[in-house]
Amino acid sequence: MHLRVILFAVLAIALLVPSQDTFAKKVSTDGDEQEVRVEHNWKRMSSEFKLVHTDTHDYTVWHNFIKKTRKCDISHRMKTEVWYCDLHNHAKSEVSFEETIHSHQHK
Ligand SMILES: [Zn+2]
Numbered sequence: 096m097h098l099r100v101i102l103f104a105v106l107a108i109a110l111l112v113p114s115q116d117t118f119a120k121k122v123s124t125d126g127d128e129q130e131v132r133v134e135h136n137w138k139r140m141s142s143e144f145k146l147v148h149t150d151t152h153d154y155t156v157w158h159n160f161i162k163k164t165r166k167c168d169i170s171h172r173m174k175t176e177v178w179y180c181d182l183h184n185h186a187k188s189e190v191s192f193e194e195t196i197h198s199h200q201h202k
């Protein structure tokens with residue numbers, strides 16, 4: 096469920112970015128269409144991290160022989176990198192999952 100939310104967010108970001116035109120259509124002299132590879136000059140412009148809260152769960156601790164329940168927030172650290180190609184004056188961004196972080200240390 097929560098993974099789906101993240102996948103949706105990544106998809107939404109991907110849709111906002113212009114499509115990667117790695118391949119361009121080229122019509123040769125005899126009329127056949129061929130896929131021709133286009134070279135890009137991708138340079139990383141920025142990378143930023145953000146925490147996306149995904150879940151909250153309970154964990155138990157013992158304090159003076161009394162069992163207590165505490166709440167812990169689970170977040171995913173996501174990295175967004177922005178790349179720019181000065182050959183074609185366009186940009187793309189990539190979102191990747193870095194790690195899962197719990198707000199409290201517990202077993
Ligand atoms: Zn390019």
Ligand SMILES: [Zn+2]
Nearest residue numbers: 167168197198
């Ligand atoms: Zn936790």
